[in-house]
Amino acid sequence: MTKEELASLAAELKKCGAALVKIAASLEVPEPEVPKKEPDSPALTLEEVRKVAADKSRQGFTEEVRELIQKYGADKLSSMEPEKYEAFLKDLEVMGHAG
Known part of the structure; x- marks a missing residue:
């Protein structure tokens, strides 16, 4: 393989890698936002x-x-x-x- 062919393959691999990262990011499920809990009212005595x-x-x-x-x-x-x-x-x- 020539240097030009290797450089072309390397560029294509980078593109594939970037595409895979985008796909993986789109598949991620965001963490559900946990609502802040109101402080409990003090217990009745x-x-x-x-x-x-x-x-x-x-x-x-x-x-x-x-x-x-x-x-x-x-x-x-x-x-x-x-x-x-x-x-x-x-x-x-x-x-x-x-x-």
Whole structure:
């Protein structure tokens, strides 16, 4: 092979390489963008929940508060599972509002 033939082959190989790089780049799947997680709101404490329940009780809803506690699977507020506090508070908030 002559120098000219080798140079021509080398140029063709470079073209092929560049084409392969383009093809590979087009086949790449981009990493999915992970959405930034909002910081969790601080967990409710028994004291915070107890305060709202006591306020409702003072407003004359003692029996309704007791029934609501039982609805959430507890016999008293202090035995309620903490992960149920948020839903319990939402139910307390609507208590007494005409529906």
